[in-house]
Amino acid sequence: MDWFPIVAVTFKVLVLGTGMFFAIKWHYDQGEKQKDKEQEKRAVLRAAGKVAAIFVLSLLALGLVTYLLLSRLSLDLRLP
Template sequence: MDWILILFVLFKGLVFATGMYLAVKWHYDQEKKVADRRALLRMGAKFAAVFVLLLLVLLGFTFGLARTLGMDLNLP
């Protein structure tokens, strides 16, 4: 039997379970805090800006790699 596969699946399950626990705990703790509406909007705008920036970087990297590998990116 392949023990590496079993260990990887167990590790993945442990990571997911830990992540879910911490996510639920974080959300529960956030409900306790009284958040300022202005600060909340500012934080949301920062997250959106970082997400869009990372998305553009990933898109640029993907197209750059495709061109480097000689893939045809022209539409038919």
């Protein structure tokens, strides 16, 4: 039982050390990139707009299909 803390602490140090190394490396590599941030921002906003438009259109289509199905089944659609 005396060996468990030694192995656990060693494993923890190795895992956290590896994670810290790759986190620092990733941040350093991100800083080295000299991409045009404005074009990247536009691309992200364009993609977000497309996703939002698709969501709204699918929501409207679902509402229409639901309304038509309920009308077809002769259910009462009046508000109280």
